């Protein structure tokens with residue numbers, strides 16, 4: 505009998521803190537802050553609190569794209585939220601995102617600060633604020649928003665479903681891996697068919713739909729997400745491969761994916777971003793990385 509079939513749910517679910525999953529230490533069945541901690545605030549109009557996971561990269565790519573177009577109002581301070589250490593449960597972070605997940609944005613350009621949480625909402629907020637990467641004609645706008653919403657609904661099946669059971673669960677279980685592998689392959693086929701007929705997701709122009717989708721499904725296409733490239737036969741999705749490579753060449757994408765990256769190759773990391781020149785100097789980055797290593801070992 506399989507492990508899943510042997511499990512009989514109790515009458516009332518209770519929280520088993522040591523469930524063995526990779527992120528069991530930060531998963532909780534309750535919301536709200538666990539500790540008092542103010543967020544730092546820099547000098548730019550936009551304050552971003554994030555981490556370079558696929559959800560975080562969506563926003564840093566958008567900000568770098570806006571800056572590349574000359575929108576100086578898109579200058580931003582990007583502060584690191586270490587979700588492994590529970591920074592998302594600090595009172596300051598919870599005040600701008602009651603859902604305690606990165607990314608979160610504080611737009612301080614107007615008379616009153618505006619908080620924006622959910623990566624899709626942040627992309628739309630920035631697109632509307634600067635009049636870029638979201639078509640304004642009703643048809644193209646609807647197409648773009650449809651793909652943005654598709655991504656926001658689809659990605660949790662990839663991350664929380666497939667990724668969780670394939671890479672993070674304490675043991676490999678056939679039923680959930682099979683169920684989510686099927687769904688993720690279906691999603692890749694949805695993208696592949698769309699990208700066979702259209703250069704970008706929303707049409708001939710690169711938009712926030714591509715920025716939202718590329719960090720997830722582009723990474724999946726390259727086999728770097730959950731080391732599942734062979735398992736899911738990702739090289740079969742030729743049009744997704746073409747689109748992934750095309751977007752990866754964009755200078756703003758190369759910069760955006762580095763911001764708030766606190767893992768992987770040190771050369772790919774810019775732990776905090778406060779100035780465009782930070783990409784070149786990375787001096788403060790090295791200081792922060794050394795400090796983080798020191799804290800981790802103490």
Ligand SMILES: N[C@@H](CCC(=O)N[C@@H](CS)C(=O)NCC(=O)O)C(=O)O
Nearest residue numbers: 530557559587605606607622623624
């Ligand atoms: N729907 C949210 C999802 C954000 C999300 O899941 N963020 C993850 C990192 S990719 C997180 O902060 N996790 C911390 C936690 O769950 O405690 C969005 O798109 O902004």
